[in-house]
Amino acid sequence: DTEVTQTPKHLVMGMTNKKSLKCEQHMGHRAMYWYKQKAKKPPELMFVYSYEKLSINESVPSRFSPECPNSSLLNLHLHALQPEDSALYLCASSQGQFLLLDGYTFGSGTRLTVV
Amino acid sequence: AQTVTQSQPEMSVQEAETVTLSCTYDTSESDYYLFWYKQPPSRQMILVIRQEAYKQQNATENRFSVNFQKAAKSFSLKISDSQLGDAAMYFCALTTSGTYKYIFGTGTRLKVLA
Numbered sequence: 001d002t003e004v005t006q007t008p009k010h011l012v013m014g015m016t017n018k019k020s021l022k023c024e025q026h027m028g029h030r031a032m033y034w035y036k037q038k039a040k041k042p043p044e045l046m047f048v049y050s051y052e053k054l055s056i057n058e059s060v061p062s063r064f065s066p067e068c069p070n071s072s073l074l075n076l077h078l079h080a081l082q083p084e085d086s087a088l089y090l091c092a093s094s095q096g097q098f099l100l101l102d103g104y105t106f107g108s109g110t111r112l113t114v115v
Numbered sequence: 116a117q118t119v120t121q122s123q124p125e126m127s128v129q130e131a132e133t134v135t136l137s138c139t140y141d142t143s144e145s146d147y148y149l150f151w152y153k154q155p156p157s158r159q160m161i162l163v164i165r166q167e168a169y170k171q172q173n174a175t176e177n178r179f180s181v182n183f184q185k186a187a188k189s190f191s192l193k194i195s196d197s198q199l200g201d202a203a204m205y206f207c208a209l210t211t212s213g214t215y216k217y218i219f220g221t222g223t224r225l226k227v228l229a
Contacts, residue, residue, distance in 0.1 A: 040224075042222055100148070104160070108157060
């Protein structure tokens with residue numbers, strides 16, 4: 001299995017809703033990432049998990065809450081989002097946090113719309 | 116500070132022709148790696164090709180090749196025999212040894228004309 005699977009593919013939520021994004025990989029990768037991508041822009045790093053522990057938070061607002069229940073699964077819990085949080089949320093994985101030489105494997109993303 | 120610059124927001128190429136996408140970068144590190152990622156309408160970012168800075172030989176992957184000019188800090192991507200499936204946003208990216216993230220350029224949208 002050489003894929004990163006993200007669900008759901010599309011999500012529309014209200015500003016008072018609580019929702020979660022899910023990301024799964026079975027490649028034995030030990031680092032997993034959440035990226036946010038606005039239209040026609042490059043991805044921006046949000047969080048890095050290394051060996052199931054949060055190692056990097058790129059000053060992301062607390063309304064985004066990541067969770068790594070096990071080495072294959074990464075969640076992003078969303079609460080009280082703003083319309084400007086509407087974006088494509090990409091999950092990625094790599095062999096290790098400091099081993100980016102082989103590149104990331106990305107998922108296809110969740111298109112989030114906050115209304 | 117490390118930067119990656121893609122000066123061409125959009126490019127077009129006729130099917131079966133060759134196109135070159137430009138990328139320049141800046142870093143003070145000696146141990147770094149450069150990448151081209153492709154993002155088609157399906158949204159998934161796909162690694163196209165990578166280059167290790169200490170290797171002088173330009174990387175190639177089938178129809179994709181790079182022109183790595185280390186002194187000029189230039190890393191262009193050449194796509195030969197362009198196909199409709201090559202239409203996508205292409206991002207150039209830089210990472211250095213021991214860091215945890217990539218520095219991405221702003222992207223070049225490639226259109227392939229039938």
